[in-house]
Amino acid sequence: MNHLTPDQLATYRRDGFVLIPGVFSHAECDSFVQHMMDLHAGREKIAGFEPRDPNNWGRTFNQHLYDPLAMNLLIDPRLRGYLEDACGGAVDAVQTMYFWVGSQQGRHQDQYYLPDCFSAWIAMTEVGPENGTIYVQPGSNRGRLLTMEDFRKPNGELSPMFGDHYNGAVDKLYVTNGAPEVPVIASKGDFVLFDGKLIHRGGTILKPGSFRHVMANHYIPHASTKWQYQEWPRIAFDGSRRVANHVPAVTT
Numbered sequence: 001m002n003h004l005t006p007d008q009l010a011t012y013r014r015d016g017f018v019l020i021p022g023v024f025s026h027a028e029c030d031s032f033v034q035h036m037m038d039l040h041a042g043r044e045k046i047a048g049f050e051p052r053d054p055n056n057w058g059r060t061f062n063q064h065l066y067d068p069l070a071m072n073l074l075i076d077p078r079l080r081g082y083l084e085d086a087c088g089g090a091v092d093a094v095q096t097m098y099f100w101v102g103s104q105q106g107r108h109q110d111q112y113y114l115p116d117c118f119s120a121w122i123a124m125t126e127v128g129p130e131n132g133t134i135y136v137q138p139g140s141n142r143g144r145l146l147t148m149e150d151f152r153k154p155n156g157e158l159s160p161m162f163g164d165h166y167n168g169a170v171d172k173l174y175v176t177n178g179a180p181e182v183p184v185i186a187s188k189g190d191f192v193l194f195d196g197k198l199i200h201r202g203g204t205i206l207k208p209g210s211f212r213h214v215m216a217n218h219y220i221p222h223a224s225t226k227w228q229y230q231e232w233p234r235i236a237f238d239g240s241r242r243v244a245n246h247v248p249a250v251t252t
């Protein structure tokens, strides 16, 4: 099994992210990108994905639940040891998002949406500022986490999960933290292991029209009891599934 070196683990804990080079081959990445372009254009069809308008490059969400190739990437055995080292135990895979192009998403912390999560952000092409990489604030993983509770209204209701109220609050936290953000520069086949508390955003696409193929996989510790999405499966690296916090695993 692959493992983080002591230096990689120390970097991950200090900065909240670490780049692991060359885990996937160029041929594997090219083949996955082709698959995604073919799905997008309707040359390849799978139940669960509708071919898109040529201008619609919005991310996929939970593609692993309908696409076996995305599932393979989510629980690829080469990722397992790195993820287990990062969280100190067994891991459940919970979410995938595929980006054909940079998301240009506002600042956020993934654990706001998926408590206890951390991620493997896999570069399927060369990724940098030109094609809209992500910008991260090193060390923000050791600072405050904004949660849904921070946005509870005076009448007790929770605010909507998404919106400017949230991204604006993370912008303020970013300023309070006081450290500069840095762009993530990755080569085809690298992946970035990052902490779900790390403040990050999708950068402006400096070369409009450029592609930036990335699969973002999200995980939570197997031992986490914070998973509140009742019908959304937690998937172990052997492919077994369970829902919510029920133990033992239910295989489907």
Ligand SMILES: O=C(O)CCC(=O)C(=O)O
Pocket: 097, 099, 102, 103, 104, 105, 110, 119, 121, 133, 134, 200, 201, 202, 203, 214, 216
């Ligand atoms: O790749 C991106 O542009 C955004 C990724 C992201 O924010 C995430 O995976 O949480």
